[in-house]
Amino acid sequence: MEIVRSRLIPASLLRAASTGAFQLKEPLNYRHGSRLQPCAGDGDRRTEQIHEPASGRVICDFICSGRQEIDLAVQSAKEAYTTWSRLSGLERSRVLLEAARLIREQKEDIAIVESINTGKPITESRIDVDTAWQAVEYYAGVAGTLAGQHIQLSGGSFAYTRREPLGVCVGIGAWNYPFQIACWKSAPALACGNAMVFKPSPLTPLTAVMLAEIYSQAGAPKGLFNVVQGSVETGNLLCASKGVAKISFTGSVPTGIKIMEAAAKTVKHLTLELGGKSPLVIFSDCDLENAVRGAMLANFLSQGEVCSNGTRVFVQKDILSQFLEKVVARTKGIKLGDPLHKDTQMGALISKPHLDRVLSYVEQAKVQGATVLCGGDVFVPDDPKLQDGYFMKPCVLGDCRDEMTCVAEEIFGPVMSVLPFDTEEEVVQRANNTELGLAAGVFTRDLTRAHRLAAALEVGTCFINNYNVTPIEMPFGGYKMSGFGKENGIAAIEYYTQLKSVYVEMGDPECPF
Numbered sequence: 001m002e003i004v005r006s007r008l009i010p011a012s013l014l015r016a017a018s019t020g021a022f023q024l025k026e027p028l029n030y031r032h033g034s035r036l037q038p039c040a041g042d043g044d045r046r047t048e049q050i051h052e053p054a055s056g057r058v059i060c061d062f063i064c065s066g067r068q069e070i071d072l073a074v075q076s077a078k079e080a081y082t083t084w085s086r087l088s089g090l091e092r093s094r095v096l097l098e099a100a101r102l103i104r105e106q107k108e109d110i111a112i113v114e115s116i117n118t119g120k121p122i123t124e125s126r127i128d129v130d131t132a133w134q135a136v137e138y139y140a141g142v143a144g145t146l147a148g149q150h151i152q153l154s155g156g157s158f159a160y161t162r163r164e165p166l167g168v169c170v171g172i173g174a175w176n177y178p179f180q181i182a183c184w185k186s187a188p189a190l191a192c193g194n195a196m197v198f199k200p201s202p203l204t205p206l207t208a209v210m211l212a213e214i215y216s217q218a219g220a221p222k223g224l225f226n227v228v229q230g231s232v233e234t235g236n237l238l239c240a241s242k243g244v245a246k247i248s249f250t251g252s253v254p255t256g257i258k259i260m261e262a263a264a265k266t267v268k269h270l271t272l273e274l275g276g277k278s279p280l281v282i283f284s285d286c287d288l289e290n291a292v293r294g295a296m297l298a299n300f301l302s303q304g305e306v307c308s309n310g311t312r313v314f315v316q317k318d319i320l321s322q323f324l325e326k327v328v329a330r331t332k333g334i335k336l337g338d339p340l341h342k343d344t345q346m347g348a349l350i351s352k353p354h355l356d357r358v359l360s361y362v363e364q365a366k367v368q369g370a371t372v373l374c375g376g377d378v379f380v381p382d383d384p385k386l387q388d389g390y391f392m393k394p395c396v397l398g399d400c401r402d403e404m405t406c407v408a409e410e411i412f413g414p415v416m417s418v419l420p421f422d423t424e425e426e427v428v429q430r431a432n433n434t435e436l437g438l439a440a441g442v443f444t445r446d447l448t449r450a451h452r453l454a455a456a457l458e459v460g461t462c463f464i465n466n467y468n469v470t471p472i473e474m475p476f477g478g479y480k481m482s483g484f485g486k487e488n489g490i491a492a493i494e495y496y497t498q499l500k501s502v503y504v505e506m507g508d509p510e511c512p513f
């Protein structure tokens with residue numbers, strides 16, 4: 001199988017991944033249309049080591065971008081912005097369509113790198129890449145439709161509005177969907193005429209650079225999409241940069257709060273896609289098999305490391321034992337192992353500290369009175385090269401109560417907490433009793449009840465009789481402390497443009513002086 005065409009990830013390197021010799025030496029910064037080594041003498045030169053979650057091996061390291069690197073990336077983006085923003089939507093659309101085609105063409109390469117770097121199964125990485133090119137293709141279509149409004153006023157005067165880009169936008173990503181996040185942010189930003197400087201998570205720096213290469217190959221002007229690497233310090237520099245008009249952030253609530261504070265100092269536009277602790281409500285009149293499928297989708301994709309996961313699973317009391325029996329049997333059947341193996345259904349968690357954190361939530365749940373119905377401990381694969389990987393058996397917790405830590409806090413791992421309930425009124429109140437509001441799910445055959453709940457739940461997205469389906473046409477974003485602003489759909493355009501009003505006088509100005 002020919003696996004790589006990208007200049008960034010040589011084929012030999014990927015083959016080496018399966019033999020234990022994967023070590024990337026290529027530069028991971030991308031500026032002004034080229035892969036670059038970090039600027040000499042820039043900042044504190046902090047180095048990050050990147051581990052392959054499935055083996056624990058170091059696969060690459062990089063030097064964090066400092067002030068000089070950030071300034072150059074923002075400057076390069078500004079230069080690209082002056083030409084890009086003046087193109088017609090249709091002209092921008094052509095570049096994005098070609099980028100979408102290239103992503104499709106390189107889908108397997110990108111998916112392999114994503115699985116090596118995140119630990120998620122290759123079958124899921126392929127779907128992530130699909131949702132990524134779909135975003136680029138969707139916004140290619142939208143680019144040509146951007147328009148203002150004409151407003152007729154008295155005396156023949158009129159006004160019109162211009163939908164204008166913001167300028168240089170910064171994208172800051174989390175580690176769970178690295179390539180998808182880079183596309184979900186850059187596609188609407190570029191379609192609207194903006195340029196972008198993107199910083200992936202320091203745990204997953206690889207595929208954003210592949211995207212940068214693709215945009216260049218597709219004909220984007222040099223500097224339109226730049227990648228800087230680093231963690232908190234690099235992020236701080238980006239958020240403080242005076243040349244940046246907008247920050248679109250995906251990550252945790254505490255970091256989102258810091259970014260909001262930083263953005264306030266220079267009044268930057270902001271989109272915050274933050275964490276969740278979403279409720280999944282299963283009524284006894286549901287199709288039980290579908291509800292069990294929904295609970296699995298709501299908890300165990302990407303090793304449970306999904307922001308919108310429905311980890312508080314409320315089940316109506318009269319079907320609780322049937323539900324538990326089925327959900328535990330399915331959870332026990334999940335195939336763990338090598339993320340690159342076609343039959344693997346769950347891979348490794350992102351890092352050793354994160355694995356330890358997730359396991360400690362299970363221990364704490366036991367102390368607080370929950371019952372571990374399955375999983376919740378480490379998994380050691382037979383394959384010797386995976387024995388230091390960060391695997392854990394997916395866990396279902398019974399006998400949970402709302403005040404337990406496992407129910408109140410985002411765990412971001414494969415841990416489902418099941419909570420019984422009696423009435424609709426009670427479950428709505430309990431489901432909303434959280435500061436977070438990213439998503440929710442409802443399983444019922446009662447159509448009116450489903451829509452009543454969709455209206456009553458304080459969340460940005462409500463799934464009815466399914467879960468974690470995120471078509472690119474559907475806006476996605478949080479309520480409450482899960483953030484604000486929308487990604488995907490036409491709605492995202494609002495967050496990457498500003499509206500200028502132009503008043504045109506057709507008579508003589510009336511003046512009281």
Ligand code: NAD
Nearest residue numbers: 173174175200201231232235236251252255273274275307
């Ligand atoms: P994180 O907040 O630790 O880091 C996210 C990004 O912010 C990283 O790139 C990090 O380097 C950067 N960063 C950290 N401190 C910064 C600062 N002070 N200024 C600027 N940048 C800074 O989150 P994570 O651990 O990478 O991701 C997991 C979290 O992301 C979870 O809470 C999850 O729910 C959330 N998430 C939300 C969505 C969504 O769409 N709502 C999607 C994926 C993940």
